[in-house]
Amino acid sequence: MGHARLALAVLAFGYAFLYLPIALVIVYSFNESRLVTVWAGFSTKWWTALLHNEAMLSAAWLSLRIALLSASAAAVIGLAAGYVLARVPAFFGRTLFGSLVIAPMVMPEVVMGISMLLLFVGSERLLGWPPRGFLTIAIAHITFSIAFVAVVVQARLVDFDRSLEEAAMDLGATPWTTFLTVTLPLIAPAVGSGWLLAFTLSLDDLILTQFVSGAQSQTLPMLVYSSVRLGVDPQINVLATVIVALAASALILSGWLTRRRA
Amino acid sequence: MPIVQIEGASKRFGPVTAVDKVDLTIERGELFALLGGSGCGKTTLLRLLAGFETPDGGRILIDGQDMAGVPPHRRPVNMMFQSYALFPHMSVADNVAYGLRREGLPKGAIAERVAAALAQVKLADHGSRRPSQLSGGQRQRVALARALVKRPKLLLLDEPLAALDRKLREGTRFELVRLQEELGLTFVMVTHDQEEAMSMSTRLAVMDLGRIKQVGPPHEVYERPRSRFVADFIGIANILPDGNRWLALRPEKIALGVAEPPSAPLPAHRIAGEIVDIAYEGDRSLYRVATERGVLLVSAANVARDGRSFQRNQRVWLAWAADAAQVLDE
Structure with a gap:
């Protein structure tokens, strides 16, 4: 009995350590005070202020568009890469290919950032394209998100029953139809969770984005970071609350997708 | 013309020769059994017929047509897999309809043939279920219906009864033989169970180390084994x-x-x-x-x-x- 109580207390402490700060942010988003850390009564005025903050809204909209595009592109390319890694038994340079796909997961973002910046600057000088901003940020995010999708898809395909695909082909399906009607529906949950992973990674990336964003574009994390340096406004608490809500729904959705796998 | 002619077919996997210069002719309407222990090459030979493996040497003719370069989805052959390989994300009826949809048949015709095929295996009222909701014996029958609904010239069966329990296996043996005779199809069956091969097949081939040791009707192979291996493998001697x-x-x-x-x-x-x-x-x-x-x-x-x-x-x-x-x- 005593042991069980102790275990519960430890558990409660652990969860408090993890989630108390987040709970505080949510509570303080309804703070009346101008100061972030002083409680002065309930108010929704900072929520209203955020809704009318043009800079914040356009940064959020940019981040959302980048996240949608990069997650979708990374899902397609990562699916192809994961498929090859799981299915093509041996080809020249297979090990190298595998390492290259996984490398962005462990590569310091600063290194990726500086190398991408060099590439984009060079390409802009030679071809006049791409303009730094939305497109360059999206490309950079796709580059490191592919790895995460590929790993999830590969893991799912490794224990995939190959005889299902053979049965489809035996029944007259071309390899492509087999992929669309049998393989893809069965690994869709893995692709879905890969997409969600890529989406959240893109949404809160700061370091890489700062290297490739150019002068005009400002994503949400960049705006938050710069406004924190200038002195925080309680709107930050509101924004944090919104992001927590979004992240929580993504997490729940991803868990649900993974459990639904046949 | 025989339905299957295999001429000197070989298949190697790295250093292992799974099928070693096999010659075999299978006539129309036969229930032919490939019998042998694990690793004897019987399953590889079946997969060569289905087109999942390509031979390293020799020729395979089905219905007089050379199968070299013909992919599985263009062969007049269907297979029942040992694991049944039912699509878990589709209903029973969709599983059976899968092959007909690939032929681009009209919806009405597909529905009719699916219903007939399910009735044939006594699963007429199970069409809307998922494979996971069926018993082992029912799954086996869905797999059979899915392969038969395509009206193949040749039905390949990979250990068709291995996953069933003993009692069910006996009944299913007769059921398979009845279906084969009624439909007048050619069945080629792979099995490691000599009793199964003996009781069901019209002819059987005993395989060892990638080679066919003896081919003949069950009673002939049993009563007149030519080698020590066959005498020992079939029955006791x-x-x-x-x-x-x-x-x-x-x-x-x-x-x-x-x-x-x-x-x-x-x-x-x-x-x-x-x-x-x-x-x-x-x-x-x-x-x-x-x-x-x-x-x-x-x-x-x-x-x-x-x-x-x-x-x-x-x-x-x-x-x-x-x-x-x-x-x-x-």
């Missing part, structure tokens, strides 16, 4: 040296008696011995009898109800006819 050759003698061909066999009509061979071991199998018992020609296995039906016709350490006489033993080539 006493292998006796006879000069510079070997004889195979089935345990049930030997008469077991307490008294010395009468001199007329004279059995060609008789020998005295002592029972060293008895394996009681219910309907019959298997006796190990020590004789001057070595330990012989003798099988005798348990006709008397009290069972114990013979005891261990009992002195007995063994006798067999002149034509009871089979001379082996190897």
